Amino acid sequence: MAYSYEFPRAALTVDCVVFGLDSEDLKVLLIQRGIDPFAGKWALPGGFVRLDESLEDAARRELQEEAGLSKVFLEQLYTFGDPGRDPRERVVTVAYYALVNIGDHNVKAATDARNAAWFSVTDVPSLAFDHAKVLKVALERLKGKVVYQPIGFELLPRKFTLTQLQKVYEIILERELDKRNFRRKILEMGLLEETDEIEQDVAHRAARLYRFDEAKYKQLVKKGFMFEL
Amino acid sequence: MAYSYEFPRAALTVDCVVFGLDSEDLKVLLIQRGIDPFAGKWALPGGFVRLDESLEDAARRELQEEAGLSKVFLEQLYTFGDPGRDPRERVVTVAYYALVNIGDHNVKAATDARNAAWFSVTDVPSLAFDHAKVLKVALERLKGKVVYQPIGFELLPRKFTLTQLQKVYEIILERELDKRNFRRKILEMGLLEETDEIEQDVAHRAARLYRFDEAKYKQLVKKGFMFEL
DNA sequence: CCAAAAGTGTTTCACTTACACCCATGA
DNA sequence: TCATGGGTGTAAGTGAAACACTTTTGG
Numbered sequence: 001m002a003y004s005y006e007f008p009r010a011a012l013t014v015d016c017v018v019f020g021l022d023s024e025d026l027k028v029l030l031i032q033r034g035i036d037p038f039a040g041k042w043a044l045p046g047g048f049v050r051l052d053e054s055l056e057d058a059a060r061r062e063l064q065e066e067a068g069l070s071k072v073f074l075e076q077l078y079t080f081g082d083p084g085r086d087p088r089e090r091v092v093t094v095a096y097y098a099l100v101n102i103g104d105h106n107v108k109a110a111t112d113a114r115n116a117a118w119f120s121v122t123d124v125p126s127l128a129f130d131h132a133k134v135l136k137v138a139l140e141r142l143k144g145k146v147v148y149q150p151i152g153f154e155l156l157p158r159k160f161t162l163t164q165l166q167k168v169y170e171i172i173l174e175r176e177l178d179k180r181n182f183r184r185k186i187l188e189m190g191l192l193e194e195t196d197e198i199e200q201d202v203a204h205r206a207a208r209l210y211r212f213d214e215a216k217y218k219q220l221v222k223k224g225f226m227f228e229l
Numbered sequence: 230m231a232y233s234y235e236f237p238r239a240a241l242t243v244d245c246v247v248f249g250l251d252s253e254d255l256k257v258l259l260i261q262r263g264i265d266p267f268a269g270k271w272a273l274p275g276g277f278v279r280l281d282e283s284l285e286d287a288a289r290r291e292l293q294e295e296a297g298l299s300k301v302f303l304e305q306l307y308t309f310g311d312p313g314r315d316p317r318e319r320v321v322t323v324a325y326y327a328l329v330n331i332g333d334h335n336v337k338a339a340t341d342a343r344n345a346a347w348f349s350v351t352d353v354p355s356l357a358f359d360h361a362k363v364l365k366v367a368l369e370r371l372k373g374k375v376v377y378q379p380i381g382f383e384l385l386p387r388k389f390t391l392t393q394l395q396k397v398y399e400i401i402l403e404r405e406l407d408k409r410n411f412r413r414k415i416l417e418m419g420l421l422e423e424t425d426e427i428e429q430d431v432a433h434r435a436a437r438l439y440r441f442d443e444a445k446y447k448q449l450v451k452k453g454f455m456f457e458l
Numbered sequence: 459c460c461a462a463a464a465g466t467g468t469t470t471c472a473c474t475t476a477c478a479c480c481c482a483t484g485a
Numbered sequence: 486t487c488a489t490g491g492g493t494g495t496a497a498g499t500g501a502a503a504c505a506c507t508t509t510t511g512g
Contacts, residue, residue: 008280009238012310012321051237051319055310079308079323081241081284090280092241094308094321163491180493181475204489205482392463409466410502433462434509 010081010090014059015046015131017077017095017138018069020102021155025120026171028135029107030127031066032115037087038128044135045116046093059096067107067116073099073154078137085130097138099154146172150191150227153212161199161207162186169229185229191217239310239319243288244275244360246306246324246367247298249331250384254349255400257364258336259356260295261344266316267357273364274345275322288325296336296345302328302383307366314359326367328383375401379420379456382441390428390436391415398458414458420446 018029030042045066049058056074063069074096081092107116119125121139126132146152152168153160166182186192193213198206217227247258259271274295278287285303292298303325310321336345348354350368355361375381381397382389395411415421422442427435446456 007277010241010278010280012239012241048236049239049310049321051239052312054312055308055321076307078305079284081278081323083281083283092278092284092323094310161491178476179491180477183492184494185474202490203484205484205491207491390464407502407504408464409504412465413467414501431463432511434464434511436464 010092011086012049013046013091013093014049014055014062015044015093015095015134016059016063016074017044017097017135018063018067018072018100019097019121019138019142019155020100020105020118021168021171022102022118023167024171025122027102027118028121028124029067030117030119030124032117033128041128042119042125043128044095044131049094055094056096059094059098063098069098069100069105069107072105073151077134077141080130080134082130093134095134095138097141099151101155101157103157143172147229148227150212150217159195159197159209159211161209163207165210189225189227190220191227239321240315241278242275242320242322243278243284243291244273244322244324244363245288245292245303246273246326246364247292247296247301247329248326248350248367248371248384249329249334249347250397250400251331251347252396253400254351256331256347257350257353258296259346259348259353261346262357270357271348271354272357273324273360278323284323285325288323288327292327298327298329298334298336301334302380306363306370309359309363311359322363324363324367326370328380330384330386332386372401376458377456379441379446388424388426388438388440390438392436394439418454418456419449420456 020027020029029045031045033039033041033043045062047058047062047066049055053061055076059074060070063072063074075098077095077097079092079094081090083090085091085093102118107118121135124132124135127135146169152165152172155168156164162183163179165186166177166179169182170177191213192210193216195209195211197209199209200206217225249256249258258274260274262268262270262272274291276287276291276295278284282290284305288303289299292301292303304327306324306326308321308323310319312319314320314322331347336347350364353361353364356364375398381394381401384397385393391412392408394415395406395408398411399406420442421439422445424438424440426438428438429435446454
């Protein structure tokens with residue numbers, strides 16, 4: 001690798017695909033752009049990487065600044081850098097995806113008067129830049145990852161019912177799961193801690209609440225355990 | 230995402246983890262650096278991204294220039310951008326990994342008089358920058374990917390024996406596989422085309438040669454087929 | 459004829475899948 | 486008492502894993 005200070009340089013940004021879940025749909029968080037290019041269009045939250053921060057730090061900072069989100073699950077997705085993806089100049093973006101529990105996080109109105117809103121992933125508006133492609137890649141990654149990594153929990157409150165968890169998987173995978181088989185499988189993994197609480201304010205028998213046991217999971221992984229479906 | 234021309238910019242590079250295979254070992258291609266920083270140290274092949282080329286094009290160009298490799302399997306791995314990973318200034322690198330058949334590709338002496346050589350992945354020298362980490366991530370990716378994507382073939386000549394193929398998996402996964410089960414499983418997928426040729430110059434019964442049928446694979450994928458192990 | 463790897467089936471076991479009813483609760 | 490989802494077990498089928506000997510060829 002040779003050094004070369006004389007070359008003009010691409011700009012470097014991060015963009016975040018933030019997934020959330022309500023009882024019906026998988027949602028993605030979008031920001032309405034205030035300025036050109038694509039003023040007024042919806043886009044993924046993101047922005048320039050500063051010279052003194054890591055890529056992940058930049059992604060977290062943008063999430064905080066543009067949507068008031070902090071301490072969320074965040075993982076690098078892919079880097080998009082085709083010439084022409086930004087109409088003005090060469091911009092390379094490192095895309096991340098995040099999983100949040102919509103209930104916990106009130107997406108605040110962004111500081112700089114741009115709108116932030118959740119859209120069902122099956123019904124997103126036309127997006128700025130190549131963000132439609134980024135979203136597509138993120139969705140594929142999420143579907144692929146959710147079956148062999150315990151990340152479904154990230155979309156739920158810390159305590160949840162088994163039915164809620166099943167719903168998470170059904171929505172992401174876009175297929176129905178058998179209730180008894182699902183419960184047996186997930187419980188036999190030993191990753192869920194049964195709490196002594198039950199759900200509140202439901203007009204039927206209240207379900208037991210469970211909690212994902214992170215410590216137990218890490219411990220099992222060390223012994224060769226692999227999460228699956 | 231706001232525009233901001235006044236910020237100083239990170240430099241952008243690509244680095245490639247090129248995997249090859251001989252009959253014993255999984256190998257990685259390294260280049261001995263000619264200039265500082267890390268002059269004399271071994272490093273992954275790579276270099277600066279030009280403003281008018283895509284990231285993948287940059288990776289392919291560097292492979293061609295530094296190692297004489299072309300038309301290889303190449304896939305984006307991860308982007309490494311921690312401040313401080315380059316001692317001189319902020320450099321963000323988009324890492325790719327490549328799979329090549331060592332026999333087919335004579336790694337040429339690099340044009341600028343730097344050495345290129347294959348090292349067993351279990352015995353690599355100390356590497357420049359954070360390339361040890363990049364290599365580690367690439368190895369994990371390869372191990373994870375090889376079981377659910379038919380990429381093992383990329384490390385073999387176009388025609389190969391079932392034993393060679395089995396060896397590929399055994400070396401990458403670092404565990405032994407059962408011969409009969411392996412052959413049954415791989416043949417039942419219907420991805421291998423039996424040729425009428427057999428291996429040459431062996432001091433024992435010569436094995437039949439097979440070829441990976443790319444067209445068949447794509448066709449099966451459309452019907453929902455998933456490669457596995 | 460010996461050494462070396464090619465090639466070939468069957469049984470066992472574990473896991474996945476399909477499936478239906480009673481229970482608890484609040485309205 | 487009715488509507489709603491919570492919670493539970495079993496049988497059948499499918500796929501994975503374990504396992505050893507005969508065949509072919511070149512030296």
